[in-house]
Amino acid sequence: MPATDQLNIVPFISVENMMDLVLTTGTETFLRELAGYVEEDFRRWESFDKVARVASHSHDGVIELMPTSDGTLYSFKYVNGHPKNTRNGRQTVTAFGVLSDVDSGYPLLLSEMTILTALRTAATSAVVAKHLAPKGARTMAVIGNGAQSEFQALAFKSLLGIDRLRLYDIDAAATERCRRNLQGLGLTIEACRSTEEAVEGAQIVTTVTADKQNATILTDNMIGSGVHINAVGGDCPGKTELHRDILLRSSIFVEYPPQTRVEGEIQQLPQDYPVTEIWRVINGEIAGRESASQITLFDSVGFATEDFSALRYVHDKLRNSDCFQKLDLLADPDEPRDLFGMLLRREALTIA
Amino acid sequence: MPATDQLNIVPFISVENMMDLVLTTGTETFLRELAGYVEEDFRRWESFDKVARVASHSHDGVIELMPTSDGTLYSFKYVNGHPKNTRNGRQTVTAFGVLSDVDSGYPLLLSEMTILTALRTAATSAVVAKHLAPKGARTMAVIGNGAQSEFQALAFKSLLGIDRLRLYDIDAAATERCRRNLQGLGLTIEACRSTEEAVEGAQIVTTVTADKQNATILTDNMIGSGVHINAVGGDCPGKTELHRDILLRSSIFVEYPPQTRVEGEIQQLPQDYPVTEIWRVINGEIAGRESASQITLFDSVGFATEDFSALRYVHDKLRNSDCFQKLDLLADPDEPRDLFGMLLRREALTIA
Known part of the structure; x- marks a missing residue:
């Protein structure tokens, strides 16, 4: 796990971090390792909470949330699909995702998933083809x-x-x-x-x-x-x-x-x-x-479990990598019940 | 809207940014302005896509996703509820959220929402009490x-x-x-x-x-x-x-x-x-x-629309504030269909 004892910090893999993580691993090695995680999670399919994705359709596209959990880890992906986007230089599909600890509900990782989705989709296709081709x-x-x-x-x-x-x-x-x-x-x-x-x-x-x-x-x-x-x-x-x-x-x-x-x-x-x-x-x-x-x-x-596998994989990789940033995403007051006090102390600090 | 022409960048309001945004506005002014957005969105309730939150329950708590959309903007909040968290210095409830553009599916804002949820809950309570107390x-x-x-x-x-x-x-x-x-x-x-x-x-x-x-x-x-x-x-x-x-x-x-x-x-x-x-x-x-x-x-x-109102409010406030960071969250290849090429160019850059 990324080394941080700070409760407010969530590791973040930016697009640049992801590219570096892929390149330092090697794209084919990355795909093979990722396929291992995908395969492992398919084998324990029954341990996952599964729901169809939560979609918000509009005229030109769709925004979806894809959550799942194995009881220990929870993940969701945000992904859009807008075919007309390429007309103004945007991606048809962009995505990001979060991996969380089920026991505390705290996010363990926020990651870009545009590149990671392309990788997990390809890895999943290949895992399946091993059995069918x-x-x-x-x-x-x-x-x-x-x-x-x-x-x-x-x-x-x-x-x-x-x-x-x-x-x-x-x-x-x-x-x-x-x-x-x-x-x-x-x-x-x-x-x-x-x-x-x-x-x-x-x-x-x-x-x-x-x-x-x-x-x-x-x-x-x-x-x-x-x-x-x-x-x-x-x-x-x-x-x-x-x-x-x-x-x-x-x-x-x-x-x-x-x-x-x-x-x-x-x-x-x-x-x-x-x-x-x-x-x-x-x-x-x-x-x-x-x-x-x-x-x-x-x-x-x-499917959501494939994103879960991908997030679980890159989260494990961060143990031996500095391809992430530290994001001040979670409020961490000195005393958990004193959220307002945190604001007051920030005020005192800013004035001082 | 925060000034950025970079398609890869999503403005991010960290916990510290949020405190500064609240303190520079003044907590009571912030609550009043936020209440205005909450009230406005309740008035046009029928224009929202509404679903009950998507909950993942576990032994000690729950992780929820709360999406909604008015057809122009889309938002979701991630929020956990873990009453035992305070035993080890964590918050019972933490949250973050995203506001997106429905036409492109691109996120416009990522924000901490632990503090913002406390504020929107209070603002909503007060808006309602104006009619009932x-x-x-x-x-x-x-x-x-x-x-x-x-x-x-x-x-x-x-x-x-x-x-x-x-x-x-x-x-x-x-x-x-x-x-x-x-x-x-x-x-x-x-x-x-x-x-x-x-x-x-x-x-x-x-x-x-x-x-x-x-x-x-x-x-x-x-x-x-x-x-x-x-x-x-x-x-x-x-x-x-x-x-x-x-x-x-x-x-x-x-x-x-x-x-x-x-x-x-x-x-x-x-x-x-x-x-x-x-x-x-x-x-x-x-x-x-x-x-x-x-x-x-x-x-x-x-309810999700209240988070939508809160994200819409802080997103509007960023027009005149520097209380945000720029997050490299979205892949932005030179050519939208050339995601792999972006990786290759990064490789060339890193070797050079």
Whole structure:
């Protein structure tokens, strides 16, 4: 735990701190270590308090709070989703989060989570793919080459040994940037001119597009037998990426069904359509991929426990790192019941 | 709005900043101005998205998130309630909050809210009492002389002209500290040896005790006709302060019924027991106090819109104040879709 005996202080990881924490760790090492925390928490899924995220929808987007707790630690993430934001230089998705001690209710950590969410989403995708992707998969198609694409690529390289990428984005400049960003990192990269071209020969297809609307990034004819689909971009009501027919041919794995049925690709299916909770696969209770011809689909929307894992991980890392600042966030009067006295003493101090 | 063109920066009001903001404004002026915002937002109650707070209960306490939005601004507060915390020098209640822009989802302000919550609770109590307390009330009993008591006293002095206080706490040292803290602020203060003694001659009775259990701070015989009861301390399931018989003799006013029926004094009554929503009184739709003999009861539990008002108020105040720090909370890559590139550029910078 970060060394502070001051009750008023909460460690804060700024965006710059987070970048330094990632870079001093190494991005791929960070993704692998983080994946370990994600996997560990999926295995003890039943020990978590789970609620669907608390969403505040507006015309152009949504602001969400995602709380969870394992009885010892509590976390929540604040995250927005505003696709039009990029028009004025803002991020579509920004986030920050807090990790707290359940016994005292005191925050242990405040952290930026825009970068951390991209990392945890990629780590989660890779953890899940370890159980669902065809054995020996080396080629991944990435449809949508925006903010999350490189993180997905590196997580799959680091955890599954993916070494060939086939990229496609409706914006060729995004593909080119993604390709350039990943240069020299041990990946053979092909920039493709269509989704059809990108999925050719790929054992894993990752979709990570950003439009807030029902889109059909993948149609049924593009997906051959044996493929694992890592569907990341469809993550709110009215926002999907896959044609319904693909869903009907796939074995579908989800994080938390009550949330995924509202936000995921399966919002296109009846509410009782059978899906498998991925934690049951990760803890060995249920088989993942069962045949070479099976199409597996991870209908990922992102769940609070993954943010919990990410915050728990970076909080542990702060033990051996100075990548944080000390934030005077909590009132700490000399006597807990004397909040007003603290104000009076500050007044005396300021006048003196 | 605080002057910053940097998209990564969120203004942060630390505990020290908040004390300075209160002290440079003057505590009573701050309470009066804040009460104006609270009143204004109660008047437009129907424009708010309202949900009961999202609570995570544990053995020794609770951690809650309290979000709301008026369609233009969004706020949430994180607040814990851990009565045993004072044993090791911690606060029973600590809090912080965020105000955001609904159009972009970007946070506009992060603020400590331990002090601010005490102020907004007191301001709300006083706003409500303006409509419910007997005309010309000058004497208030304060039962429970802990962290919130002085703020309550000053709010009622500032907004209602209360100038006589009758204090009682099971801990005489708390009463003495409260008396001392309020010295020289224009209040005549009587330290009492019992609740019975404290309520004698008081037109307003404020209960603000902290035990997490059903207690009976006030019994029926203590409350004479015409009194206004400002019941602040009972604010979670299993935590009440008033004997049920008092409730049955009173006209009961609440913030948000779905929340108050779970958390307030009225958890002792049937779920359909008639209560009046205080916003209807504040906006003039329904009469408040209707006779000199009526017992009025504000069953206060604290609602998200009050925190919204408080954050909106301090955010406005930052226009003319430097009582804030700049927090590097949001990722701001040169190109919104190039989050990974930001990391690469940081790496290049660090190596160089």
